[in-house]
Amino acid sequence: MTRELDAGLLFEPLRDALLRINVELPEDVVRALTAAADRETGPAAREVLSTIVRNIGIAREKRLPLCQDTGMAWVWLRLGDDVRLTGEPAREVIHRAVEAAYAEGLFRKSVVADPLFPRVNTKTNLPPVLHVEFVPGDRVTVAVMTKGFGSENKSGLRMLLPTATPDDVLNAVIDIVRTAKGAPCPPTVIGVGLGGTMDAAALLSKKALVRELDDTHPRPEYAALERELLTRLNALGIGAGGLGGVTTCLGVKIASMPTHIAGLPVAVTVNCWADRKAVIEL
Amino acid sequence: MTPISLPLTPETIEDLRAGEAVALSGELYVARDAAHARLIALLEAGQPLPFELRGAVVYYMGPTPTPPGAVIGACGPTTASRMDPFAPTLLAHGLAGMIGKGQRSAAVTEALVRHRGVYFYAYGGCGAFYASCVTSNRVVAFEDLGPEAIYRLVVRDFPVIVANDCHGGSAFYEPA
Ligand code: SF4
Numbered sequence: 001m002t003r004e005l006d007a008g009l010l011f012e013p014l015r016d017a018l019l020r021i022n023v024e025l026p027e028d029v030v031r032a033l034t035a036a037a038d039r040e041t042g043p044a045a046r047e048v049l050s051t052i053v054r055n056i057g058i059a060r061e062k063r064l065p066l067c068q069d070t071g072m073a074w075v076w077l078r079l080g081d082d083v084r085l086t087g088e089p090a091r092e093v094i095h096r097a098v099e100a101a102y103a104e105g106l107f108r109k110s111v112v113a114d115p116l117f118p119r120v121n122t123k124t125n126l127p128p129v130l131h132v133e134f135v136p137g138d139r140v141t142v143a144v145m146t147k148g149f150g151s152e153n154k155s156g157l158r159m160l161l162p163t164a165t166p167d168d169v170l171n172a173v174i175d176i177v178r179t180a181k182g183a184p185c186p187p188t189v190i191g192v193g194l195g196g197t198m199d200a201a202a203l204l205s206k207k208a209l210v211r212e213l214d215d216t217h218p219r220p221e222y223a224a225l226e227r228e229l230l231t232r233l234n235a236l237g238i239g240a241g242g243l244g245g246v247t248t249c250l251g252v253k254i255a256s257m258p259t260h261i262a263g264l265p266v267a268v269t270v271n272c273w274a275d276r277k278a279v280i281e282l
Numbered sequence: 283m284t285p286i287s288l289p290l291t292p293e294t295i296e297d298l299r300a301g302e303a304v305a306l307s308g309e310l311y312v313a314r315d316a317a318h319a320r321l322i323a324l325l326e327a328g329q330p331l332p333f334e335l336r337g338a339v340v341y342y343m344g345p346t347p348t349p350p351g352a353v354i355g356a357c358g359p360t361t362a363s364r365m366d367p368f369a370p371t372l373l374a375h376g377l378a379g380m381i382g383k384g385q386r387s388a389a390v391t392e393a394l395v396r397h398r399g400v401y402f403y404a405y406g407g408c409g410a411f412y413a414s415c416v417t418s419n420r421v422v423a424f425e426d427l428g429p430e431a432i433y434r435l436v437v438r439d440f441p442v443i444v445a446n447d448c449h450g451g452s453a454f455y456e457p458a
Pocket of ligand 1 (some may be wrong): 068069071148151183185272274358359360408
């Protein structure tokens with residue numbers, strides 16, 4: 001049975017989610033930051049973390065954006081095979097919701113019309129980055145992030161050999177985080193995409209970030225790899241703000257998919273402590 | 283937290299040590315990429331700058347729009363390394379301090395020692411928090427650049443950490 005759904009119904013929840021996440025962090029992230037502030041031993045990193053916690057309080061109280069870089073909107077729409085969207089095209093609804101949120105929220109418009117020719121601000125924060133995926137079932141799920149570029153600029157990709165070991169994968173990720181140092185506003189959240197083609201691995205590294213910070217990977221070998229990576233990334237000692245401390249990363253999330261016999265793509269999305277995300281289901 | 287008043291005096295700069303937490307009060311000049319390119323062009327043409335560089339502290343920042351009735355929107359630091367190509371020239375012409383986030387190039391940290399300047403780390407991403415430290419905000423130059431124009435802010439108890447001092451000290455941790 002096909003379920004008909006008016007795409008216009010996406011507008012309000014999407015606009016409201018964008019308005020909320022640039023001002024209020026999800027609870028899992030707030031918990032992780034508060035815990036990091038409590039256990040930090042580096043004196044400068046302690047200052048950074050306690051200021052981040054105060055910043056979260058002020059933003060919520062005064063309804064101000066947490067950070068002046070309110071990001072580029074990233075939208076991942078999962079469309080159930082048994083749903084038929086009706087009415088206004090979904091792409092247009094999503095664009096309207098992004099534009100409305102950035103105008104109403106007094107968020108910074110940070111998108112330029114072309115990476116080179118010409119680099120002029122679109123003044124609406126449009127377009128968002130939009131991914132659509134077909135999934136079984138009759139639900140529509142929309143995941144959204146507002147991605148800051150201090151951290152995005154430190155993301156990276158490595159095409160490893162098919163014979164690479166789990167340790168080689170760990171080292172590739174560690175290398176990317178080590179070179180990023182303090183620039184991506186650590187403590188960061190690290191999304192890792194493994195497999196597929198180069199572009200698929202990059203997308204997986206974003207999708208992985210949508211998971212809850214304190215969840216556990218359903219496959220034990222990946223759950224172990226995530227724990228091991230988190231421990232080794234924190235052992236780097238970069239710390240909050242890059243000033244030296246015990247928490248460099250709040251979490252590591254891995255997503256994987258089948259790949260070619262001849263390769264092993266590894267993509268890493270670095271997200272800052274302002275880990276702004278939401279999931280809407282219709 | 284040591285209170286520091288702005289503009290900076292040479293004596294104050296000599297006393298600052300990397301890793302120290304300080305609270306700035308006084309005037310800051312907001313300038314980012316495009317404004318820096320213009321300042322350098324003016325210097326190269328031998329023209330006067332729109333504000334007194336001697337003792338001045340520049341803040342690398344691009345705020346969100348100002349809410350009605352407020353002084354400024356969210357106003358945390360942006361990545362300082364983008365201004366690395368311009369900083370040594372400005373320091374040579376009297377700039378005393380810079381505020382941003384992330385590490386600087388060797389050319390910048392060397393210029394800090396040579397010209398007795400300081401680079402402060404501001405808490406990355408803490409835009410809402412810093413808005414509460416700003417008491418006034420007005421455009422002073424390059425208005426046509428819109429949000430990239432040069433703004434003069436007056437701040438009170440604006441907390442930062444001395445990241446690179448004029449003695450070659452650095453507060454940044456170098457991962458092995
Ligand atoms: S990296 Fe993140 S927290 Fe830091 S300035 Fe950019 S958006 Fe804000």
